Amino acid sequence: MQEYFKAFRIHADKEFKRAGIESLTINDLSPGEVVIKVEYSSVNYKDALAGSGQGRILRASPLNGGIDLAGIVVSSDSDQFKAGQSVLVNGSGLSEVHDGGYSQYARVPADWIVPMPAGLTAKTSMVIGTAGFTAALAIQRLQDNHQTSDQGPMLVTGATGGVGSFALQLLSQLGYEVVAMTRKKDQHDYLYSLGANEIVNSDEVKIDDVSMHKGRWGGAIDNLGGETLAWLTKSVKPWGNIISIGMAGGVNVNTTAMPFILRGVALLGVTSAACPQTLREQVWRKLGDELLPEKLDQVCTAEVNLEKLPEAFSNLLNGKIHGRQIVCL
Ligand SMILES: NC(=O)c1ccc[n+]([C@@H]2O[C@H](COP(=O)([O-])OP(=O)(O)OC[C@H]3O[C@@H](n4cnc5c(N)ncnc54)[C@H](OP(=O)(O)O)[C@@H]3O)[C@@H](O)[C@H]2O)c1
Numbered sequence: 001m002q003e004y005f006k007a008f009r010i011h012a013d014k015e016f017k018r019a020g021i022e023s024l025t026i027n028d029l030s031p032g033e034v035v036i037k038v039e040y041s042s043v044n045y046k047d048a049l050a051g052s053g054q055g056r057i058l059r060a061s062p063l064n065g066g067i068d069l070a071g072i073v074v075s076s077d078s079d080q081f082k083a084g085q086s087v088l089v090n091g092s093g094l095s096e097v098h099d100g101g102y103s104q105y106a107r108v109p110a111d112w113i114v115p116m117p118a119g120l121t122a123k124t125s126m127v128i129g130t131a132g133f134t135a136a137l138a139i140q141r142l143q144d145n146h147q148t149s150d151q152g153p154m155l156v157t158g159a160t161g162g163v164g165s166f167a168l169q170l171l172s173q174l175g176y177e178v179v180a181m182t183r184k185k186d187q188h189d190y191l192y193s194l195g196a197n198e199i200v201n202s203d204e205v206k207i208d209d210v211s212m213h214k215g216r217w218g219g220a221i222d223n224l225g226g227e228t229l230a231w232l233t234k235s236v237k238p239w240g241n242i243i244s245i246g247m248a249g250g251v252n253v254n255t256t257a258m259p260f261i262l263r264g265v266a267l268l269g270v271t272s273a274a275c276p277q278t279l280r281e282q283v284w285r286k287l288g289d290e291l292l293p294e295k296l297d298q299v300c301t302a303e304v305n306l307e308k309l310p311e312a313f314s315n316l317l318n319g320k321i322h323g324r325q326i327v328c329l
Contacts, residue, residue: 007103008051008306010095011062016053019065021306024105030063030098032108033077036087039122041066041101042129043304043325044162045248048313050095051102060097065309066327067094067273068129069101070122078110086116088284090130091273102306104329114281117288126326127300128287131162132170134272136283136291138163138221138243139170141268147241152218153177153197157228160187160322163245165299167221169194173294179217181228187322194295205231211258215240226250238263245270299323 004023011017026035044067049055051065070088073081081087092112094100099107116125147154154171158164159180171178172195180196181204182188188199205228215237222229225247232242233255244267259265275283293299301323304312315321 005104006306007064007099008066008309009062010050010058010065012050012053012056012058013061019051019053019310024103026105026107029103029105029107032098033110034081034108034113035074035076036069036071036089036106036108037074038069038071038101038104038106038329040070040126040329041327042068042126042131043309043312043316043327044068044130045246045316046130047095048316051309052313052317054317057096063095064099064101064103064106065095066101066103067091067096068126069094069106070116070125071106071329074105076110080110081113086122087113088116088122088125089113090133090280091275093273096273102309102327111277114284117284119288119292123326124296127296127324128166128293129162129324129326130272131324132166132287132293133280133283134245134270135163135166135170135221136287137272137275137279138167138245138270139174139291140279140283141243141270142219142241145241145266145268147219149174149176149218151240152215152237153179155179155181155200155217155220155232157181157202157220157232158223158246158248159191159196160184161223161248162324163223165194165323166293168196169293169295169299170291171221172196173291176218183319184322190298190322193298202228207231210234211256212262215263221245224249226252227254229253230255233259233265233267236263236265239265241266241268243268243270300326302326303328
């Protein structure tokens, strides 16, 4: 196949050089057994860092951006997939070591591919994308570690973001009382519409030398890291779980061992990119079935094309959008 197609390609060796639309052929793509005609991708925090040069995400260069993709198999050298099948890929090395989803075609290893779950389409799966998948993975970890709704309200930080929007609505769907923490005073209606029972402002986070505050949260899903995560370790009630997902607010966490030892608080990590494939497929199957997000239309706040990606990155990094932006190829 020597046809040319469009891709948003990032050149970033030791430092970021440029990113933009280029014409490629299938032979230019990273190797893999399965060629996919990409229909939709999405914009995640990591995509915005990679595509704008504000963060070092690529470990090979050049690469097509986009850590998510969904589309139709065009050709397959693997028995696992056949032409015409609807599939998705999220994380797994896309836009880090392998060409990603901001491209009209992708070529990927068969063992990264998830058959499209019943209940989802290419479009709805990309509204969910890595953000919703990671929120569902976080909830899986909470449940595996016995977090129950009677332990108290769950706090979701960075609540208007992609991960936050899904964490909030999925916890609410599962019957947890949910408190949303946000910087955006103009998005309270959005957060209530997703199921928030209460909203707190990010400036409630107080930095002090106290080892523990009065227990306030049954548990938490944290997108911010840094001072917020340190504060959370001090304010979660006994046996509560904190899921650390992101570090949009900082990397270093200054806390003590006291909450872990005296309250049995658990700090659990989540990594969507390196999620084992069996768990990945299990979580996606749930997202198409018993965990199907009920408010997908509210969460999808923009649909962009490849040309509009730089603007989409800038809007996300500058806190100008809420919810999820999807990319139509
Ligand atoms: N571990 C994993 O596998 C994994 C997977 C996906 C994402 N992540 C990480 O999770 C985080 C959220 O990702 P996302 O795609 O949901 O991004 P997003 O849509 O940009 O959401 C991040 C939210 O965090 C808040 N925020 C951003 N910058 C902030 C700052 N400097 N100080 C305080 N609050 C800030 C904002 O919420 P408010 O305005 O409502 O406060 C923003 O909407 C990112 O750090 C991302 O890298 C990790």
